[in-house]
Amino acid sequence: MIAIELNQVQKTIGNSNALEIKSLIVESGELAAVIGQAGSGKTILLKILTGNTIPTSGTVRLLGLDPVKAKKQLNHKIGVLFSENGLYERLSALENLGFHCRLRHLPKTRAMAVLEQVGLADRASEPASRLPPSLARRLAFGRTILHQPAILLLEKPFSGCDDSSVEHLSRLMRQFAKEGTAILVLSPETGDLDSLCQTIHFLEKGQLVKSYSPQASDLIEIPFKIPARQEDQVVLVNPADILYISTENEQTCLNTVFESIASHLTIGELDQRLSHNGFFRAHRSYLVNLQRVKAVVPYTRDSFTLILDDAQCTEIPLSKSSARKLRDLLGY
Numbered sequence: 401m402i403a404i405e406l407n408q409v410q411k412t413i414g415n416s417n418a419l420e421i422k423s424l425i426v427e428s429g430e431l432a433a434v435i436g437q438a439g440s441g442k443t444i445l446l447k448i449l450t451g452n453t454i455p456t457s458g459t460v461r462l463l464g465l466d467p468v469k470a471k472k473q474l475n476h477k478i479g480v481l482f483s484e485n486g487l488y489e490r491l492s493a494l495e496n497l498g499f500h501c502r503l504r505h506l507p508k509t510r511a512m513a514v515l516e517q518v519g520l521a522d523r524a525s526e527p528a529s530r531l532p533p534s535l536a537r538r539l540a541f542g543r544t545i546l547h548q549p550a551i552l553l554l555e556k557p558f559s560g561c562d563d564s565s566v567e568h569l570s571r572l573m574r575q576f577a578k579e580g581t582a583i584l585v586l587s588p589e590t591g592d593l594d595s596l597c598q599t600i601h602f603l604e605k606g607q608l609v610k611s612y613s614p615q616a617s618d619l620i621e622i623p624f625k626i627p628a629r630q631e632d633q634v635v636l637v638n639p640a641d642i643l644y645i646s647t648e649n650e651q652t653c654l655n656t657v658f659e660s661i662a663s664h665l666t667i668g669e670l671d672q673r674l675s676h677n678g679f680f681r682a683h684r685s686y687l688v689n690l691q692r693v694k695a696v697v698p699y700t701r702d703s704f705t706l707i708l709d710d711a712q713c714t715e716i717p718l719s720k721s722s723a724r725k726l727r728d729l730l731g732y
Contacts, residue, residue: 401428402461403551403582404449409458411444411606419444419455419606426584426599428550431577433585433593436603437666442555442586445603449553449584450480462551476504479549483556485540489529493520493539496528497546504547511546518542519568533560541569545576552576552583558592563719570596589668591684594675595725626670628654628663635661639677643708644716645670645687657710680726682706683717696726 404426411419419441426432436442447453448460451467451474460467465474488496497511515521518538528536537560544552557573558566570592577583585593593600594614601611625636641656647667654661663670671681682688688706695707696718704718718726 402426403428403430403463404584405459405461406448407459409448409455409460411441411448411453412456413444417606419448421445421458421606421608424601424608426582428582429577429580430599431573431583431585431597432599432601433587433590433597434601434603434608435587435590435593435668437588439605440603441606442588442603444606446480446553446555446586450478476547477549478551478553479544479547481541481544481552481554481557483559485536487528487536487539487543490527492525492527493531494524496539497542500543500546506547514542514546517545517572534562534565537561538565538569541572545572550581552581554583554585556587557585563721566592567721589666590672591668591681592721594671626654626663626665626673628661630661637661639674639679639689640691642679642689643692643710643714644682644689645674645679647685680722680729682722682726683719686716688716696723696732698723 402425404424406421406424409419409421410417434442434445444453448455449462449467451471454468462474463477467474488499491499493515494511497514498508501508501511512521512524515524518541520535520538520542523531523535528539531539541557557569561569573583573596585597587593590600597614599611599613601608626639626642628635628637637654637656643655643657645667646653646655652663652665652667652670654663667685667687671679671687674687678690679687680690692708692710693706694709697705697707699705702720704720704723706716706718708714708716
């Protein structure tokens with residue numbers, strides 16, 4: 401069953417097309433994502449899907465209904481997680497969900513059941529203001545699934561999350577999709593979505609420019625060179641020469657044996673280009689060339705480090721979730 405369908409949708413703002421999508425379909429039980437940088441049209445797309453803005457032309461249907469004309473009806477069938485948590489800071493975790501239970505005429509017991517689902521049962525009485533960002537995001541996610549919606553629209557679902565929360569929310573999303581929920585994620589980069597989604601679409605300047613299944617590697621374009629700006633020229637770096645890629649203060653660097661070169665591409669974009677060329681997302685801020693890794697060192701139960709084969713024996717942090725993926729990938 402088609403849960404989300406956009407057909408020849410266009411949104412004009414002023415004299416330009418802010419959004420122009422010929423076709424976008426998400427089936428019930430499908431976990432899909434739309435990836436786009438700031439200004440790509442993701443915000444407008446979300447407003448259209450939630451019925452908060454009317455497209456200039458084309459048709460939008462969620463569960464066969466027009467999101468503008470049937471907004472009240474769809475409110476009970478769709479769960480929306482925005483990039484901002486929107487929690488009541490003075491209320492406890494349980495009171496936050498209890499408030500929305502009353503709004504939706506749900507039994508009080510539902511609030512505690514959801515807290516258990518998102519792993520916050522032991523923090524039920526804690527004010528939202530005291531929850532760390534990772535747990536606050538879990539609480540916001542819990543509010544989104546409170547009414548057991550048939551469609552989930554998730555904007556940056558892992559924003560502020562540590563590896564444990566990314567893993568926990570990913571597990572819930574897979575479970576809901578398996579049970580028939582249609583899930584559409586909107587994010588600026590692929591990040592953890594390659595291992596989560598069945599379909600990933602890329603949005604640029606309001607248009608879907610590419611779609612692929614992460615499992616179908618033959619559909620991925622693999623570049624032979626990575627562009628990087630250096631002084632007044634563009635340097636083309638051979639991926640084989642890169643030890644690892646790092647990002648700090650929104651600056652991405654290609655680290656080779658000889659030098660570190662700034663790149664205008666985000667680490668998410670480089671992950672997309674290089675994931676099928678022997679590179680692995682070891683940490684949110686690190687992409688490593690597996691051909692240059694000589695050892696995986698566990699320091700504690702939840703702490704791992706990759707040792708590279710360069711002269712300095714460079715150490716790269718390996719997150720707990722990535723350590724598990726790498727173990728499955730390499731079979732050790």
